[in-house]
Amino acid sequence: MLRGFYTAASGMMANQRMQETLSNNLSNAYTPGFKSDQGTMRAFPELLIQQMGQTSVPTSNGGLNLPTQKQIGSLHTGVYMQETVPKFSQGDLRETGIETDLALLNGNLPDENGFLFFNVQNEAGELRYTRNGNFTVDGQGFLTTNQGYYVLDDAGNPIQTGGMEFDVSDNGTVNVNGANIPLGISYTPNSFDLVKGGNGLYAPGENAVPLVDARLGQGINFNIQQGFVERSNVDPAQAMTEMMNTYRSFELNQRVLKAYDQSMQKTVTEIARLG
Template sequence: MLRGFYTATNGMLAQQRRQEVLSNNITNAQTPGFKQDQATLRAFPELLIQRMDSRDIPASQNRSTPTMSEIGAINSGVYVQETIPDFIQGSLRETGMVTDMALIQGETPDEGGMTFFAVQHADGEVSYTRNGNFTVDGAGNLVTNQGYYVLDEANQPINTDQLAFTVTPEGVVQLPDQEIPLAVAYSSNPQDLVKDTDDLYQLGEGGAALEDARTVAGLQFQVQQNHLENSNVDTSQTMTDMMQAYRIFEANQKVVQQYDRSLEKAVTEIGRIG
């Protein structure tokens, strides 16, 4: 009985975690470049049940030998193993802002490969983002909305001196007196990246280092100025998934309540017999 109690409880915890992931997707449905997360559920390892028995041996003396027969396997529930970002390209939206940029993903040499803008995190490390909702700070540097520097090919901040500029489809910032190529990084397996705060990604432990997108053979991409990439969150489907998660949570909750009533009844009746 207690094993079933824990199985139902694990189901509730798994659906609660899934609900949190879906809620975060809905919250960021209007965040440019946001990639929705998908929660993957995994079953705990199955437990094999065997019956211990003994078998009499025909002999002049009474003897028996232990035997063991397989009854079957039971499962102790599921858990959320990990959350995986979905790196499908989002649609584009025109904003008319010269500091807004959208990365358009073309052909890639690797299935599922993805390009990113490179920015300097607060700790000085290089991070990556698909959110091109940039602005210019008081010092004339191109930055994200959180104030992180947008980097050039040499991993240096891009200073526009607060002047009007244009961005070519190749990702080159054109100023009156110079041209500065944006740092566009390519990941052959974006699942190696770890999602951080402020819609940034960092290289996970053991992941392959990102490459300069312009040096990758067979890779096609464009930078579209005055546009932003929308999130790839399907709000209708996400709301449906949230309702489903709630119903499954509710079903497991009723099972837990039933186990609780059964335990209470068993304890009460045993007390009466005593």
């Protein structure tokens, strides 16, 4: 009976984590470039239940007791949420008419799980990657994200625009006073190697394949649309449906836990009466 408590409780905890993931997706449904997270459930190892006994075998000496085993079946020990995996897919475009907004469109990519990102520099000066092209220009004339992270060129340097008015070609070249500055666009052959951080930034995970300059990779095509931003790839209707299903599953585990509690209370009460 105690194992039943643990099984139901593990289901409730897994549902709670899944609900938090879905809530985060829904709250970022209108965040430009946001990639929804998908939770993966995994079962704990099952236990094999066997009945152990003995059987008597007649012998010339009067009999022999031999041990016997009979397989009854397996016992589930609960589930847990193993990890959350970002869903890398192209979001729809929204026209803003703001020249600092840039949308990165995937073209033909040589790898099934390949994906493209803008290069930015976080507050620690480290190279990071993002799909959020809702950019702006800071007081010093540098192109930055809304969080103030520098947008980098293909050489890893911050891009100086000198103001809000500049042109960006389809191939990602920023034209500032006659100077052409290529935007830093990186490509990863396996997007699942990246680890999601805060503010829409991604970093290479442990043992990840290094990202490469998208312009130098063979068979990599992309397009930049100025005055557009990429929408989040969250489907609000689907997220709401999954949240309702997760909540119902949480309630079912809660009822099972309550039934075990009532059975335990009844058992303790009756044992006390017999004593």
